[in-house]
Amino acid sequence: MTIVAILVLAAGTYAFRITGPLLRDRFRPGPxxxxxxxxxxxxxxxxxxxxxxxxxxxxxxxxxxxAGVLVGAVLAGRKLPFLVVVVAAVxxxxxxxxxxxx
Amino acid sequence: MLADILLVCVAxxxxxxxxxxxxxxxxxxxxxxxxxxxxxxxxxxxxAALGIVLAGGxxxxxxxxxxxxxxxxxxxxxxxxxxxxxxxxxxxxMIDESVAFALAQRDREQARAAxxxxxxxxxxxxxxxxxxxxxxxxxxxxxxxxxxxAASPVVLIALVLPALRDRGTLxxxxxxxxxxxxxxxxxxxxxxxxxxxxxxLVAGRA
Numbered sequence: 225m226t227i228v229a230i231l232v233l234a235a236g237t238y239a240f241r242i243t244g245p246l247l248r249d250r251f252r253p254g255p256x257x258x259x260x261x262x263x264x265x266x267x268x269x270x271x272x273x274x275x276x277x278x279x280x281x282x283x284x285x286x287x288x289x290x291a292g293v294l295v296g297a298v299l300a301g302r303k304l305p306f307l308v309v310v311v312a313a314v315x316x317x318x319x320x321x322x323x324x325x326x
Numbered sequence: 327m328l329a330d331i332l333l334v335c336v337a338x339x340x341x342x343x344x345x346x347x348x349x350x351x352x353x354x355x356x357x358x359x360x361x362x363x364x365x366x367x368x369x370x371x372x373x374a375a376l377g378i379v380l381a382g383g384x385x386x387x388x389x390x391x392x393x394x395x396x397x398x399x400x401x402x403x404x405x406x407x408x409x410x411x412x413x414x415x416x417x418x419x420m421i422d423e424s425v426a427f428a429l430a431q432r433d434r435e436q437a438r439a440a441x442x443x444x445x446x447x448x449x450x451x452x453x454x455x456x457x458x459x460x461x462x463x464x465x466x467x468x469x470x471x472x473x474x475x476a477a478s479p480v481v482l483i484a485l486v487l488p489a490l491r492d493r494g495t496l497x498x499x500x501x502x503x504x505x506x507x508x509x510x511x512x513x514x515x516x517x518x519x520x521x522x523x524x525x526x527l528v529a530g531r532a
């Protein structure tokens with residue numbers, strides 16, 4: 225990560241955050257645009273989670289990492305506390321590697 | 327309300343620590359996660375940008391992916407515009423949780439108190455967590471031996487799960503993830519995730 229990239233991301237994010245409070249009464253985005261922005265954020269987060277959980281470089285990531293991610297996803301779906309979810313995922317992946325499964 | 331905010335703070339401290347640890351154990355210098363957390367202050371975008379860079383993508387592609395994620399703060403800003411004063415500071419510490427807490431309150435004074443308490447507490451806790459994670463990550467050495475590479479995808483899934491209860495969002499996310507996964511073998515890092523946005527075509531209406 226470079227300082228320029230961080231500053232671009234920071235400045236753009238600040239612009240998104242401050243536009244609403246600054247414009248307040250003059251303009252409000254419609255429900256369609258609001259929904260589109262929300263769905264786009266979710267789509268990107270899921271795509272990132274799936275690709276970084278299942279692949280490494282251009283290939284599949286073996287067994288241990290996808291198994292840990294799967295355990296974490298199932299526990300998160302059952303609404304277990306955040307801490308439990310993350311620790312269980314990491315422990316699953318580490319445990320499998322300890323057993324020689326990569 | 328304070329107890330709920332405290333619980334969110336504890337969780338975010340752990341997430342912040344994992345962000346710092348993942349960054350340095352992935353080879354980034356310590357100032358990178360610290361500067362991102364102070365200047366960007368948005369967990370999802372930070373993990374997304376870091377993930378793209380650690381996968382070999384370009385820093386500018388990482389920044390653009392983060393910006394697409396943070397575009398949600400535009401509608402959020404309109405939603406909580408009344409409680410963000412003073413605007414210059416209030417806008418910088420705007421975060422998903424504080425927007426949610428503010429919108430859940432009945433009157434404007436309570437909403438304002440909730441927004442500022444949650445925003446400022448999370449800003450401090452998040453950055454403390456990241457610095458702690460940077461030092462922990464240095465001690466760990468090889469993060470893969472400890473399974474830390476499984477942490478960041480799971481964090482993203484846990485953050486996004488409530489939004490997937492919406493059928494249209496779930497459909498769009500499933501199509502997007504399939505497209506990203508299918509194109510990963512043949513496209514440069516970072517591009518498949520951006521391509522996932524074609525999933526929006528099947529999102530339907532609210």
